Amino acid sequence: MALTPRTAGAPEGSGRHGGGRRGGGRGTDRRPRRRRALRWSATVLAVVIIGTAGAGYLYYEHLNGNIQKGRRTSADDSKAQRTRPNAAGQTPLNILLIGSDSRNSAENVKLGGSKNNRGNPPLGDVQMLIHLSADRKSAAMVSIPRDTRVDIPKCEDPKTGRTYPATNGIINTSLARGGAGCTLATWENLTGVYIDHWMTIDFSGVVRMADAIGGVEVCVNQNVWDRPTPDQPGGSGLKMKAGRKKVKGVQALQWLRTRHAWGSDLMRARAQHMYLNSMLRTLKQQNIFTDTGRLTDLAEAATKSLTVSEEIGTVKKLYDLGMELKSVPTNRITSVTMPNVEDPVNGQHVVPEKGGADRMWQMLRDDVPFDKNGKEAKKKSKDEPVKSPSMDAAELGVLVQNATQSSSGPAVPGRARAIGEVLVRHGYGRAAADTSAAVSADETLVRYPSADLQGDAQAVAKALGIPVGQVKRSTDVSGVTVVVGADWRTGAAYPKKSAPKAGDVPENSDALNGSDTSKCMEVYKPYRW
Template sequence: MVRSDVRGDGGRPRVEEPGEPDGDLERPEESSGEDADVRVPQQRGRGARRGGGGRGRPKTTGRPRRRRALRWSASVLAVVILGTAGAGYLYYQHLNGNIKKEKLNLGDTKIAEPTPNAAGQTPLNILLIGSDARDTEENQKLGGARETFGATPLADVQMLVHLSADRTNMSVVSMPRDTLLDIPKCTDPDSGEVYEASSTTMTNQSLGRGGPGCTVAAWQELTGIHIDHFMMVDFAGVVSMADAIGGVPVCVTDNIESKDSQGHGSGLKLEKGTTYIQGEQALQWLRTRYGFEDGSDIARAKAQHMYMNSMVRQLRENATITNPNKLRKLAEEATEALTVDEGLGTVTKLYDLSTELRKVEPARITMTTMPYTYVGARVVPKEGDAEKLFRLVREDIALDGKDKKKTTTEDETSDDPAAAKDEIGVLVQNGTMTSSLGPVSGRAHTVSQLLLEDGFAKASSDTTTATVEDKTVVRYPSAELEGDAQAVAEALGIPLSQVEKSTNVSGVTLIVGADWREGKAYEVEKEDDSTPKSADALNGANKKACMEVNPNFTW
């Protein structure tokens, strides 16, 4: 575990709006609807600072993120090899100097880190960002759309990588670039400029509101997931890293050429079947929208997932990067391509992260897209399904459904004996309020009466406080009251897993949650922990995945 430094439905095509930066890879003079979405993570736009393109090295797109993790391992291995020579330390410092760093979170809302498991491990969440910045000649050439040169960059690729606490599985959640959400207030760490909170705004605009830390803040606010790190890369970075890694096999159901009569498209041209792609061709694949399925951003995300899975398998199956010169090149490309948060700002930290990521076998990697619903030409998180997916990540539940049955030690009866019922003081609070429903009037009083009837003579209700609690819980402040708290839970049929220690209460406190808005008997809700079908999950070991080609883009 690298806790200290590396803590880590629709098929409708999208309608581009005027001014959306997109460009054809082969026709820099024309704007295409494909580039903006699969843009490589980068942090420039507001000057050369965000993008790091001044290095002239190609960078990686959103999808190559997973491969990056593995590449980093090789990158640092190169340093280790070179370290046996006298110049090792100086080269290490050189690589550290290549890495660009930005602030992790620019928002005001902070999400607490998850509670460690019994082994002291915690999950690791990394946001991968692909920037469409066209702030250098190289990025302009690769991205096209001359009219957008130097414009504020967009976070057109956004993927959350979740590494489980026990390091047995990995989940990836992609968010479509045109998802409408609330972006919190963000402050630029360099200029001090304050960007006020914005509602129903496309998520890709978050990058231009102070940097990648604002994209992190928007994700945390929407999902409630604590994000430990981010990594960003631009067009040039995708190309250079794809070249350094070598060919990655991808599959299409028919011959494809991603270009329409007006020149829109990524320029990708492949024959039917499997082809090994790298360099600019890899960037084209990751940016292709015209030609894949219905031409939507969702189809493009699926293609990116296929590429990432294939890349990971390729790196694991062909561990041939042992040549010092190749390792040195990979180390240069990886460190020059990335912009990361300060917690990942050295080669050693990146290597530690790659070591953690490499513990997961491809069969335990699950790629998903945030469930969505169309609102005009844009999308919003699909009610129910999106929150369910976020909950699974928050609770560290594997999206492949292969988690071992949890032996919940928290359900065991406390060693601390409970006092007699009539001696246990219990305060009941009303936590039935939800984001869409107000609190149930008098609910705390009703439940406290149930306890009084059962012999808890010191039960009382707090009629002045209304809180928000999804599940009914019983909290206690110290170990000597654990038995009392469990006695209260058992009396009402509340699972012992919902009894928890908290310094926010001064005595045994029962908070009636939104799951118990009515009735006298608490009914334990059996949660469905399966991944929503609308998340379009793809397993990392699936070698038969093949992108469906739109008949209008065959040759």
Template structure:
């Protein structure tokens, strides 16, 4: 859409990637999975009538494109290859744009590190839209052609502030969450706060509501989103020339009830592209556990394989093919306004090319069944640990360099140290807790910090932190954190404060005893085992379910 939403007449051609498999036609759980509520139908943005003129190929640019980077691959799993098209201004007109956030979250952008760098978070969305004849053909379920698409693939890409590592977190499509109130920017429809499967968030005004839902669930600030549909997956897979995937036995994703993507491969490695690539990315009936969790693992394998392939420089050496890919990608993508030009996309890709493959980690959000197996819930403890790592810009692979153990001494006695306390419990879903700044200020005074004062400005922050303005005050901040029994990682440098400042987060909504006082910084510095992490250099084969072989 050329305006603020992905709805409307022109929007009908662009939905998001992850379609359902054949036999998964309805939104009521008829395929044996958790029920998914249907919602009002939403359209997508279209492209202009006049196609962009193709510039002459430039070989030097083609060489640079080959050295692009990991985000391209994350997008490619949804059918949107980045790389080459970033260089061509004429492709701007192909891009569809929508509002980034339709909610009312107060979560702010993370503070820059000492080098002035900030982490980058991009939500990748794949829809199951059947709003075009091509998408109906690829996704089946003709009866769903007029309903709003569901966001059946959702992955949060987190790139560290120093661009040394990348973490990708998938979430099962039927994860039950709170979808915050969202206002459709196109027609003003207000969708009230509700509980439902996270893939339904797309039906509440567009991708901006999916972004708002992720922010409320994780406490992570999201900078951008990218979205694509079935036909985009196929066109991108064709343009990229295929990706090697492997199965440990013959697989045929099909059964007598019509369940399955139609994927049919013999044992071993295959270069999949086009419709076959879409089938691989959609398959859950055929792999070992016949679930969305297995499907996410297959998607992660596809991504890591593509990362290795593009980084090796074996694909897209022909500038003409790069231009074809550029056309296909920009015709398929819907992005937020912050990524709404080719130059902005190019700058993003150029920034990300420094991320090494070996520091790329892909996981599925730790989960457990709820409602007697009817839906999925974030796993207590493990899911929050994962989200906290993202919020604190800590790599999921646990390989971040450890900070020195030496603790700088405070610059002032606690009786003389000015400490500001701020209430950070503003939240669209949970709502603010009044008086938290005053309560913790009183506790600090009781602990001897006589000059502690409360700041009445309400903000939203997931984790309680102790901010300090310069390295000189780091020792003071650590002393305050210790007094409140906060982990040492709570002390953070910030150019936005003038004094040591305690921001009481949504993790400490009551009382004067920090609820995570027993937490240490040892085992919580990497993704939990339940996240089933996959490293970017790991090569493996999907295990085939013996009921789906031939």
């Protein structure tokens, strides 16, 4: 501690200097000594401040050094665009959370229970989009089952430089085809939702985080033991009695990995949503800032457990993200699973259920709350201002692309030609079908390359009945281009769609509110004890 001038020197009148002389002698000594004491005290104080700040800085850099980072995306052909700002100039925030089954360390092999898979490319068995509303008053957590068949775009592995061609496959394999950036690109292509960041966590990371938080409460209706059976090998090893229990460490990982005891991969997503909702409630109740040990443990666990996209690869940015999520009331957090149906190609897999999935993606793109517990906010129009065409319709070249192919079905033959003929009838004599490589899009769009063609693109959209909000500027086209998506497979006029309202989530999305503590997992009979 820095000493004050009073304690630094001798007491006044002590006679320590000059044998107790008074008058001029005392005056000549006191001022220089006081200045020296002040200088010494300031020096001590400065050392204390610098030492403390230095230790803090070194620890901050230590935490930053824990964080592993990677490129945001591994593909360069995403058509997803950011949602336009609301009336206050705020935009939503979308973060893709990926649970990796990597067994590339002894710790993960031990926890994952599969030595034969050590060194294999990891699979993204848990994939969940966390959507924070523009006003940060609501949030949604959207899961896609790991066995969903989707279009995976061309991706480049940032570590090896290897390029993987576009394919149609199971979504959990995207992580092995270019890392988390490829999974992000796959989600963007499927949903049309712009994703700002990604985070990945492996087996050992889940264990560290659960321990740092102090455990998370979960609930089962019957005694559960997820173990091998005569009909089904494997299992997470989860064993607990009916009722509520706080799980941590390895048992928390077992809860999140359990699938057989819940009956399906879809029910595993529900169990994961319950866990995350409970974890958020736990964090809200804790005041870690008054508990230095807990704060340090949580900081160490988080930075060692997560690999993140490079633009959020600092402690401060991760902390800010955490505080934004923590600020959302639990009754404004909704967990859902993408509506899906059995894959007609392989009964072991699923594909998006077109109507429900499309409505969910639209709600995310339009930043519509998944719950009904908030007040409706005034929104700024997401549409660009309507402009006048720069030329007559007969002079404008319009290219029409057939993008009706999707994970739920093949392209409709001749669709581009049919819509081109509709445009010709509207006076666009130079409209023609694009016969180049096949494309796919869930939503129909009209694209244009430069500002001078914006009015022309809007006029084309009007002729076809396409909302002006689906007219987008894009550097991927050389002229006005109509992309006929999977949402317009029949008919000469674009089908009118009603805008989704707050809480209008599909019934088959297994929605769960973050404040609901009444839910417990039902245990599949072979795994009861």
